[in-house]
Amino acid sequence: MLPKAATPSVKPRPAAGFRPIGFSLLYAVLILVAALQLLPLVWLFFFSLKNNQEVFNLPPLSLPVQFRWENYQKVWEAGNINVYFFNSVWITLAATALTIMLGGLATFAITRMKWRLSSFVLGLFMVAIMIPVHSTLIQLFSMFNKAGLTDHPLSLILSYVAFNLPITIMIMLGFYYALPKEVEEAAIMDGCSIHRLFFQIVLPMTSSVIATTAIINMIYNWNEFIFVNTFISSDSLKTLTVGVQNFVGQYTTDWGSIGATLVISILPILVMFLFLSNQIMEGITAGSVKG
Amino acid sequence: MDKVMSNKGIIALYVLPALLVVLTIIYIPIALTAYYGLNKWNGIGQPSFIGLDNYTKLLGDAAFWGSAWHSLLLAVFSTLSLLLYLAVAMVLASKIRGANLFRKIYLIPMLLSSIAIAQLWLRMYHPTNGIVNTLLETLGFSDPPAWLSEPKLVLFALFVPILWQYAGFYILIYYAAIKNIPAQMEEAAKIDGASSLQIAWKIKLPLIMEVVKVTVVLAVVGSLKYFDLIYVMTDGGPFGSSEVMASYMYKIAFRTFDFGYGSAISFFLLIICLAATWVIRRFTATKDPIEYS
Numbered sequence: 001m002l003p004k005a006a007t008p009s010v011k012p013r014p015a016a017g018f019r020p021i022g023f024s025l026l027y028a029v030l031i032l033v034a035a036l037q038l039l040p041l042v043w044l045f046f047f048s049l050k051n052n053q054e055v056f057n058l059p060p061l062s063l064p065v066q067f068r069w070e071n072y073q074k075v076w077e078a079g080n081i082n083v084y085f086f087n088s089v090w091i092t093l094a095a096t097a098l099t100i101m102l103g104g105l106a107t108f109a110i111t112r113m114k115w116r117l118s119s120f121v122l123g124l125f126m127v128a129i130m131i132p133v134h135s136t137l138i139q140l141f142s143m144f145n146k147a148g149l150t151d152h153p154l155s156l157i158l159s160y161v162a163f164n165l166p167i168t169i170m171i172m173l174g175f176y177y178a179l180p181k182e183v184e185e186a187a188i189m190d191g192c193s194i195h196r197l198f199f200q201i202v203l204p205m206t207s208s209v210i211a212t213t214a215i216i217n218m219i220y221n222w223n224e225f226i227f228v229n230t231f232i233s234s235d236s237l238k239t240l241t242v243g244v245q246n247f248v249g250q251y252t253t254d255w256g257s258i259g260a261t262l263v264i265s266i267l268p269i270l271v272m273f274l275f276l277s278n279q280i281m282e283g284i285t286a287g288s289v290k291g
Numbered sequence: 292m293d294k295v296m297s298n299k300g301i302i303a304l305y306v307l308p309a310l311l312v313v314l315t316i317i318y319i320p321i322a323l324t325a326y327y328g329l330n331k332w333n334g335i336g337q338p339s340f341i342g343l344d345n346y347t348k349l350l351g352d353a354a355f356w357g358s359a360w361h362s363l364l365l366a367v368f369s370t371l372s373l374l375l376y377l378a379v380a381m382v383l384a385s386k387i388r389g390a391n392l393f394r395k396i397y398l399i400p401m402l403l404s405s406i407a408i409a410q411l412w413l414r415m416y417h418p419t420n421g422i423v424n425t426l427l428e429t430l431g432f433s434d435p436p437a438w439l440s441e442p443k444l445v446l447f448a449l450f451v452p453i454l455w456q457y458a459g460f461y462i463l464i465y466y467a468a469i470k471n472i473p474a475q476m477e478e479a480a481k482i483d484g485a486s487s488l489q490i491a492w493k494i495k496l497p498l499i500m501e502v503v504k505v506t507v508v509l510a511v512v513g514s515l516k517y518f519d520l521i522y523v524m525t526d527g528g529p530f531g532s533s534e535v536m537a538s539y540m541y542k543i544a545f546r547t548f549d550f551g552y553g554s555a556i557s558f559f560l561l562i563i564c565l566a567a568t569w570v571i572r573r574f575t576a577t578k579d580p581i582e583y584s
Contacts, residue, residue, distance in 0.1 A: 026382050033379060034396045037459065041399065043422050044411050060422040106309035113305075114297040121306060128317045130568060132516040134537045135561040138544045138553050139320035139327065142334055162316030165309055184296070194301050223404035225519060230545065241406040245523060248410050255414070262410055266403045273402055277395050280402070284460065285467045288509070 048072070048259025055255040071260040075247070079257065081264055083236060084243030091153055091239060092221040095160035099217050100210055102161065103168035108198050110169075111176040112184060122173075128166040133226065141230055155231040156239075160221050168213045171286045175209040176202075215276060216283035222269060240265045321561065328555035333548050345555035355556065358527070358534040361446055365453065365535065366514035366567075372454050373461060373506055380465030381491045394466055397459030405456070405519035412452040413439070413524055439525055442532035449533055453520055457513075461506055468502040469495055504575045511571060512564045536560055 039061075047055050048071060049064040058065070075081050106125070110118050140159065141150065149155040179202065187197045203210070225241040232238055238246070244265045248258050273280055328345055332338035349355055379397075383390045400408065415421045418437035427435040438448040472495060480490050496503075518537035521527065527534035527542065540560060544553030 027387070030379070030382060030387065030393050033458075034393055037397050037400055037455070040411055040415060040422070040455075043415070047414075056420055060420075060425045102309040102312065105305040109302045109305035112296065113302050114293060115299070115302050121310060124310070124318075125313060128313055130512075130565060131317055131321060132512075132537075132561060132564055134516055134518060134540060135324055135557045135564075136317060136320035137541075138334075138550055138557055139323040140316065141545075142550065143320065143323075158312060158316055162312045165313055169309070188295050194295060194298065198305075219402055223402075223406075225404065225406050241404050244404075244410065245406050255420070258410065258414070262407045266407045269402050269404075270399070273395075273399065281394070281398065281463060284398070284401075285464060288460075288464050288505070 044259055044262060047255050048263045049256070050259075051256050052254065068256060071256040072264065075257050075261045076264070079247045079251075079261060080235060080243060081240070081247065081261055084238055084240045085264065087153075087237060087243075088222060088239040088241075091156055091160075092218055095157045095164070095221050096214055096217040098157065099161045099164045099168050100214055103165050103172055103213065104203065104206070104210070105198070106165075107169050107172040107176050108202060111173060112179070112202075122169075125166045125169050129170065133163060137226065137230060140227075144231055150231050151233050151237060152231075153237060156224075156227055159227045159231075160217075160224060164217050164220055167287050168217065171213050171216075171283070172206070172209050175206050179205060212279055212283040212286060215272070215279055216287050218272070219269060219280070324554045324558045324561070326554075327551055328558045330551045330554075332551035332554075334544075334550035335548075338551065341551070345552050346559070348552065349555055349559060354531055354534070355536070355539055357531055358536050358539040361533065362515050362517065362535045362537075364446065365450060365517055366511045368450050369454065369457075369510040369514045370507055372458070373503070373510055376458055376461040377465050377496075377503070380462045380469060381495065383462065384466050384469040384495075385487065385491075390466075394459075394463060397462050399459065400456045401458075401460045403456075406523055408452060408456055409520045409523035412520070416448060440529055442529050445525055445529065445533045449521055449524060452524075453517065456520075457510075461510075464502060464506060465499065468499040472498050500577070504571070507575070508568050508571050511567050515564055515567060516560060536563075 043060060046061065046064060049067045049069070050058070051068060051071075054065060106121075109115075110122050140155075144150045144152075144155045149158075183201060183205070184197055187201055188194075192201075223241060224239075225245075228239050228242040229245070232242065235243075235246075244261050247261055251257050327338060329340060329342060330338035331341045331344070383393055387393070415423050416438040418424060418435075418440075423438065424435040436444055439445050476494055476498070477490055480494050485493070516537050517535055518541070521533055521535055522538050522541065525533045527538045536556070537560065540553055540556040543549050543556060
């Protein structure tokens with residue numbers, strides 16, 4: 001996707017540099033866009049710390065009179081949010097770990113080992129990127145139903161792994177192709193088994209791409225909604241997205257509680273972004289083919 | 292060496308787990324969707340083969356075509372908004388101080404779950420206490436509409452948070468692409484006296500055209516299969532005025548339990564998405580390298 005090299009020859013024109021007025025106008029536009037992106041979230045954070053009376057009577061962007069952290073305490077326990085939260089955490093982590101493991105193994109075999117069907121198998125993974133989740137949903141539901149896996153965390157983990165594997169493999173490919181051949185030659189000469197080569201040499205060498213793919217896997221899994229909404233019916237197995245959806249549906253009038261719930265559900269991702277923004281941006285750019 | 296690296300047993304051990312998961316969870320359901328689309332089936336009893344009846348029904352289903360029209364409108368708006376993102380990315384990439392911070396701020400909504408965003412925007416559009424109407428009232432508009440319950444407005448009101456969510460994503464992609472352009476290009480043009488606008492339009496844009504094409508495909512296909520915010524915020528209502536194809540499919544399958552017809556819509560959705568990808572690729576294919584005269 002590298003741009004084609006070309007030698008442009010634009011007709012000479014009188015020099016036109018940055019005019020200060022135009023420049024500050026551009027800056028104002030950038031700041032306006034940033035404000036539009038942030039304002040809803042700021043507003044959300046503010047009303048999560050207010051009670052209804054304050055939400056209705058004070059100007060929308062006014063600071064809470066008194067920070068009502070009890071909203072958070074209340075929903076964490078009474079709203080089952082703690083259960084949803086921990087379900088989200090372990091399902092996200094399990095699916096991510098499994099995806100990275102399976103993806104790494106498959107990418108290694110596809111890029112470094114010699115076999116006839118490797119490009120065909122790679123093609124299967126790449127075509128899967130284009131398949132919309134919704135087109136598989138009905139049959140997945142009925143398959144899981146027959147296998148007794150509806151309302152079971154395995155239905156989620158399997159679906160997350162399957163739908164994230166293709167993009168994970170795609171991002172890993174470049175890194176695996178770039179591994180120097182000498183490394184594996186030397187290892188094999190020394191009598192190192194393929195398993196040791198993969199686990200003790202290749203995995204550490206590709207740790208940066210593992211981090212990138214792990215991060216975007218975590219974001220996708222944490223935010224996933226439609227599979228949980230379709231496959232899971234017990235409250236004790238729901239993750240945050242669906243849990244939030246149900247909770248908010250029940251307490252439509254209590255703005256503070258709703259706000260607190262929403263903030264809890266987005267906070268882990270925001271904190272992660274605060275510390276890992278560069279890796280996240282890299283991962284999102286690399287995985288941009290996923291819709 | 293070669294013998295070790297072509298050990299069939301190990302290759303199978305490494306590839307099969309990933310391959311089996313993808314085949315079972317993605318490919319088999321797609322094949323079954325194609326098959327069950329030709330059946331009358333409520334999801335529980337025995338399916339009975341009815342040929343193309345579901346597709347005949349689909350052709351005459353006004354509710355479906357209404358939802359398809361809404362999906363198409365979303366695709367058009369998403370694609371047009373790309374121009375805006377491209378402009379912002381151009382500005383950001385022109386050695387602006389703080390570009391990195393801006394980029395990060397823009398990206399935040401895209402990282403959040405669609406459910407949180409949907410619930411937040413439901414509150415934002417709240418007729419009396421939402422920030423949208425309170426701001427409008429402050430600005431002097433008396434009696435602003437209840438955005439999500441007006442059949443004429445609701446679809447466009449829903450487009451706003453959808454575009455809001457993805458803006459940072461496209462800006463990020465364009466920014467990365469522009470930054471990839473070798474600096475000599477811009478310097479050469481500057482020496483020749485080109486203005487910033489000319490450089491952006493005549494040099495940078497053609498050079499990132501491949502990336503632009505990819506984003507058009509992403510925006511169109513992403514819109515055609517769009518589901519999340521609409522499902523949560525309006526569930527297609529009022530009276531189907533914000534229904535899109537995926538939400539209509541979901542309703543048919545999981546509310547009326549018409550799995551046969553639902554499968555037909557699912558399969559049709561898949562075909563539309565693949566066809567859209569193909570058509571956009573086909574019609575934007577560059578036969579000749581870019582020429583500058």
